Amino acid sequence: MTTTHCPYCALQCAMHLEPGPNGALTVRPADFPTNRGGLCRKGWTSAEVLGTPDRITSPLLRKDRNAEFTEVDWDTALDYVAERLSGLRAEYGPDAVAVFGSGGLTNEKSYLLGKFARVALGTSQIDYNGRFCMSSAAAASMRAFGLDRGMPFPLTDVGEAEVVLLAGANPAETMPPMMGHLAAPTLIVVDPRRSATAQQALAQGGMHLAPRPGTDLALALGLLHAARIQHLLDADYIAARTTGFDAAWAQAAAWWPEQTEHVTGVPAHQIRDAARLLAEASSAYVLTGRGTEQHAKGTDTVSAWINLALALGLPGRRGSGYGCITGQGNGQGGREHGQKADQLPGYRKIDDPAARDHVAGVWGVEPDTLPGPGRSAFELLDALGTETGPRAMLLFGSNPVVSAPEAQRVRDRIAALDLLVAADFVLSETAAMADVVLPVAQWAEESGTMTNLEGRVLRRRAAAAPPAGVRTDLEVLNGLATRLGQPADRFPTDPDAALAELGAASAGGAADYSGVTPERLEEGEALHWPVRAQAEATPRLFLDAFAHPDGRARFTPVAHRPSAEATTADYPLIATTGRLMGHYQSGAQTRRVVELAQAEPEAYVEVHPDTATRCGLSNGAWARLTSARGTTVARVRLRADARLDTVFLPFHFAGEQAANNLTNPALDPTSRMPEFKVSAVRLEPAAHHTEGENL
Numbered sequence: 151m152t153t154t155h156c157p158y159c160a161l162q163c164a165m166h167l168e169p170g171p172n173g174a175l176t177v178r179p180a181d182f183p184t185n186r187g188g189l190c191r192k193g194w195t196s197a198e199v200l201g202t203p204d205r206i207t208s209p210l211l212r213k214d215r216n217a218e219f220t221e222v223d224w225d226t227a228l229d230y231v232a233e234r235l236s237g238l239r240a241e242y243g244p245d246a247v248a249v250f251g252s253g254g255l256t257n258e259k260s261y262l263l264g265k266f267a268r269v270a271l272g273t274s275q276i277d278y279n280g281r282f283c284m285s286s287a288a289a290a291s292m293r294a295f296g297l298d299r300g301m302p303f304p305l306t307d308v309g310e311a312e313v314v315l316l317a318g319a320n321p322a323e324t325m326p327p328m329m330g331h332l333a334a335p336t337l338i339v340v341d342p343r344r345s346a347t348a349q350q351a352l353a354q355g356g357m358h359l360a361p362r363p364g365t366d367l368a369l370a371l372g373l374l375h376a377a378r379i380q381h382l383l384d385a386d387y388i389a390a391r392t393t394g395f396d397a398a399w400a401q402a403a404a405w406w407p408e409q410t411e412h413v414t415g416v417p418a419h420q421i422r423d424a425a426r427l428l429a430e431a432s433s434a435y436v437l438t439g440r441g442t443e444q445h446a447k448g449t450d451t452v453s454a455w456i457n458l459a460l461a462l463g464l465p466g467r468r469g470s471g472y473g474c475i476t477g478q479g480n481g482q483g484g485r486e487h488g489q490k491a492d493q494l495p496g497y498r499k500i501d502d503p504a505a506r507d508h509v510a511g512v513w514g515v516e517p518d519t520l521p522g523p524g525r526s527a528f529e530l531l532d533a534l535g536t537e538t539g540p541r542a543m544l545l546f547g548s549n550p551v552v553s554a555p556e557a558q559r560v561r562d563r564i565a566a567l568d569l570l571v572a573a574d575f576v577l578s579e580t581a582a583m584a585d586v587v588l589p590v591a592q593w594a595e596e597s598g599t600m601t602n603l604e605g606r607v608l609r610r611r612a613a614a615a616p617p618a619g620v621r622t623d624l625e626v627l628n629g630l631a632t633r634l635g636q637p638a639d640r641f642p643t644d645p646d647a648a649l650a651e652l653g654a655a656s657a658g659g660a661a662d663y664s665g666v667t668p669e670r671l672e673e674g675e676a677l678h679w680p681v682r683a684q685a686e687a688t689p690r691l692f693l694d695a696f697a698h699p700d701g702r703a704r705f706t707p708v709a710h711r712p713s714a715e716a717t718t719a720d721y722p723l724i725a726t727t728g729r730l731m732g733h734y735q736s737g738a739q740t741r742r743v744v745e746l747a748q749a750e751p752e753a754y755v756e757v758h759p760d761t762a763t764r765c766g767l768s769n770g771a772w773a774r775l776t777s778a779r780g781t782t783v784a785r786v787r788l789r790a791d792a793r794l795d796t797v798f799l800p801f802h803f804a805g806e807q808a809a810n811n812l813t814n815p816a817l818d819p820t821s822r823m824p825e826f827k828v829s830a831v832r833l834e835p836a837a838h839h840t841e842g843e844n845l
């Protein structure tokens with residue numbers, strides 16, 4: 151029996167894996183602080199994907215995009231890739247090659263992928279799909295606290311609070327075991343939808359505040375206003391531990407509850423009540439999720455929620471705080487160790503000379519040889535195959551033609567590449583467009599570390615050997631790096647050796663992993679970073695001081711503004727997107743699990759019955775949704791508690807049913823996160839649709 155962690159979300163529930171009678175691994179939940187012996191249906195069925203019938207076990211190559219793939223041996227595949235990369239770099243320069251990573255990769259892979267890009271390829275063009283997931287909260291936390299660790303406290307602390315405000319998060323659907331921590335507190339859920347979490351809040355005697363999509367920044371300003379006029383702010387805390395309150399208040403001063411109701415649709419009395427409930431609690435948390443972040447103003451929206459938390463004196467106090475609920479399995483670690491365009495390991499900035507000196511020293515290269523910052527994820531995808539953009543892309547653990555906004559534009563850009571190389575375990579929708587596909591091992595077939603939503607570094611353990619013919623991502627990077635002229639020992643294939651090097655590269659940085667060792671991980675220590683060498687871990691940050699040089703948290707003055715796209719006569723409804731319990735991200739894994747695919751086999755759109763009637767649609771009918779960017783089809787699900795002006799679509803489905811055919815790539819100016827949550831659309835009966843396109 152092997153004890154490890156789930157391959158999917160950032161809760162990183164623990165599980166036992168052991169071979170069943172037919173040799174396939176079986177799953178049992180294990181006790182762990184985040185899941186307390188629970189798993190969601192994705193976790194229970196997670197081993198099934200290892201044996202999916204369409205798993206690739208041999209490298210695939212085609213020299214003509216219109217031809218079928220041919221199975222080749224590893225030397226042939228890697229020689230071909232290295233030769234093409236060398237040729238493109240020689241002709242167009244090092245930035246001709248892009249690397250696209252994932253918030254699902256282990257810390258060791260994230261680290262070596264960043265090193266591979268900067269050292270073996272010399273390219274600045276690396277980013278990852280985590281940019282679509284947590285980058286707005288990361289940016290807002292950096293400016294408020296001087297440090298970004300999603301939850302700067304253990305999740306178990308939240309369960310002991312009196313009140314928890316959840317803004318734009320739906321853990322009852324996306325990470326159900328987390329609800330065990332939210333059973334006792336009174337919940338205030340902020341969500342345009344009557345989500346499963348909102349229903350739970352009401353069942354527990356809490357509140358559901360339902361702002362119009364794209365207005366929760368205004369709601370946060372209104373709550374700050376309501377708290378102040380009811381004399382509920384923590385003036386001593388503001389004076390002792392923060393700076394910038396007056397400028398932040400200047401932005402909130404006009405947001406009387408009635409004005410806030412006018413913009414958000416949330417009744418003024420609910421705003422006053424929620425402010426009082428949160429402020430009068432002896433212990434309280436404000437937690438934000440993707441609903442706050444995936445907007446062209448996502449960073450400012452998260453800042454508005456942090457301002458509220460600061461004004462009430464919550465962050466940096468034991469038993470209270472602000473946190474971001476990270477989504478992807480290694481969304482936290484994946485944004486710390488160098489696969490982000492502007493970053494070096496240890497959460498260092500790539501344009502910081504001291505950071506470059508330190509990391510170059512660990513890597514044994516000259517600091518001047520390291521490239522500078524590159525393009526953010528969508529900007530990188532949008533530049534592919536253009537005159538000034540990359541000509542080739544290496545893709546690890548990501549499926550951007552399903553998960554990126556304006557999916558058709560992304561498909562077109564990827565199709566324009568001279569070379570696409572995908573490291574994947576199946577022909578995902580993006581891998582199917584590649585010139586070379588390299589079959590790689592999955593989570594239960596290799597070891598490594600992940601960093602969960604609390605900043606806790608965990609040990610993933612191998613429970614089975616990968617299928618014959620499959621290699622690990624670390625072996626792929628080593629194979630390519632050596633063919634590009636790098637010494638083999640610069641790209642270790644042993645995850646523990648990679649962890650040791652990551653520790654040295656991160657030492658002294660904000661996310662310091664230098665004390666994370668295999669021994670401490672095996673002993674089951676709770677290793678929340680920073681974990682300095684021979685030092686204790688840090689479960690709770692900011693109790694004494696925030697990470698800015700003056701030790702104070704900073705209010706950020708933020709103003710409400712409309713979403714990037716307004717509804718019009720042609721596109722009269724708002725479409726918003728999100729996740730389902732039974733699927734994960736682009737669905738490349740979960741759509742291959744029979745139980746999950748049977749439960750949710752196709753895209754659907756939640757519509758209010760009156761809206762459906764107006765559009766000529768009934769329950770179960772196929773609808774076509776059209777935005778200024780494209781169309782998608784989905785089966786209508788009527789919901790009497792849906793908003794009349796808004797429809798909801800899950801984004802796990804592909805092709806004609808991809809929600810991201812509709813979504814708007816308008817980017818947040820700070821985090822560069824796209825506006826997935828608000829698209830103006832038209833809804834009408836579908837003249838035809840493609841059944842069964844999702845596998």
Ligand code: SF4
Pocket residue numbers: 156157158159160161162163185188189190191192193194324325326327328
């Ligand atoms: Fe736990 Fe998330 Fe896995 Fe579900 S998907 S079992 S909530 S880690």
